[in-house]
């Protein structure tokens with residue numbers, strides 16, 4: 001098939017998976033930074049699972065794609081780890097690596113907070129965008145990383161995702177986006193809010209052109225990200241147990257003064273309520289994506 | 304007056320005094336015109352001192368004022384032939400958003416807006432203008448209907464935000480807002496939006512993607528409420544006043560950022576002090592935009608809308 005020849009020709013020689021991990025990770029292998037203290041894997045030998053409370057060797061957990069071998073609890077993973085798990089040979093050609101954050105409101109301490117977040121996570125911003133192949137199919141891929149500033153969306157996140165969608169449209173590649181975000185970034189005020197409109201406008205154009213967009217919601221996907229691109233996939237996927245919702249739990253509890261259901265705002269809750277197409281285990285994610293790409297002829301318009 | 308704001312209290316007291324003096328003068332037949340004149344001059348000066356250069360927090364209070372005109376007030380003052388249409392055809396009819404068809408300056412339009420109540424009872428029924436998913440889906444249904452019949456869409460924005468509740472999340476409030484954003488971005492008919500009061504976060508933006516977006520002088524527009532920002536920043540929601548400054552949510556700021564196309568002036572003391580004047584100013588702005596936008600072919604309109612939003616945001620490139 002012509003398609004196969006084309007795919008085999010596709011080379012991303014710039015980086016190896018080790019390079020990607022080193023370039024993007026820039027952090028000791030043991031250390032995992034997550035949005036919730038409770039989930040944090042200590043630098044020690046063992047990790048106590050947030051899902052089942054059982055202890056697992058940290059090394060074993062990492063070898064198992066950071067999924068608890070006992071209860072399948074999915075720990076948050078970094079963008080670099082996600083890329084390594086998703087793209088063929090972990091080869092990723094990154095877009096807009098030099099795009100950085102400015103402080104449009106003159107918000108108190110924003111600049112220093114950006115510095116701290118960059119040092120902590122080793123990332124420039126909360127999303128990486130670029131291209132690679134999944135099961136031989138070229139895609140434009142976006143991966144959010146909640147270890148940077150809660151994965152919050154400011155101007156850089158919005159612009160990178162918008163440009164990624166524009167690249168996907170120009171190249172006639174599908175767009176796959178892993179979301180992980182605490183929502184809009186308060187420190188950029190109205191500009192953060194407008195990123196919801198901007199990214200949605202790009203998806204409108206892309207959809208109009210027949211482009212395939214797969215949204216993969218991971219822990220946590222909340223606020224303005226849920227209320228824009230996270231819920232706009234032609235196919236909406238989530239990882240098991242992922243927190244997905246619009247309003248924060250505390251705000252809802254304060255407003256309605258009612259106890260929330262146990263599964264409230266989990267991937268399973270959203271599936272039950274019709275907001276997701278499917279929940280996919282991390283270990284099956286790549287094959288599932290590859291299959292969906294196959295079913296769409298690998299690209300735009302299904303030629 | 305039950306709805307007086309702290310910062311205008313001295314003025315309102317003075318105005319009351321003048322009124323009392325007038326009444327007394329009439330009843331007693333004594334001439335106080337000189338005193339009244341003097342006091343009125345004083346009141347005028349006081350008013351301009353109080354109302355010129357309002358702080359962001361004072362504007363926030365005006366934006367939330369219970370006597371501020373609501374969407375249905377604007378519709379009544381601007382539209383002829385108006386018919387309200389109800390329901391999202393899936394779940395229900397959310398009273399926090401109203402919509403329908405009417406004519407503005409002879410042009411048939413679809414009008415949609417958040418709807419707050421003027422009293423407690425109505426506010427409870429309308430959830431203080433905080434929509435659930437079915438509200439946004441009703442709005443979307445009316446927008447698609449407008450597109451079909453080539454009617455421009457006018458949106459009035461006035462909400463603290465989407466309603467935070469179990470039902471909202473169950474029925475996909477995130478999806479409902481997102482769907483409106485993507486559909487409004489591609490809607491092949493003109494969209495004119497006016498932030499009339501509170502532009503609260505995604506719940507406001509879900510009616511706010513347009514070819515022209517305006518803000519009333521004392522309206523606010525932000526990614527989070529001042530109280531919400533204060534709770535996150537300083538763990539104290541009572542510091543909303545401080546957060547209102549920090550977040551840069553006033554019409555003046557938002558306009559200077561290029562996020563909205565214009566600011567519609569309000570009567571001195573806020574929109575509610577002279578509702579007719581406010582509504583006339585809003586109408587004038589809408590009609591001018593409408594006349595301009597209906598001449599633009601829909602392909603170009605959608606492209607221009609895309610380019611407008613594409614430019615929003617600030618970043619640096621190394």
Ligand SMILES: [Zn+2]
Nearest residue numbers: 049052068071
């Ligand atoms: Zn476990």
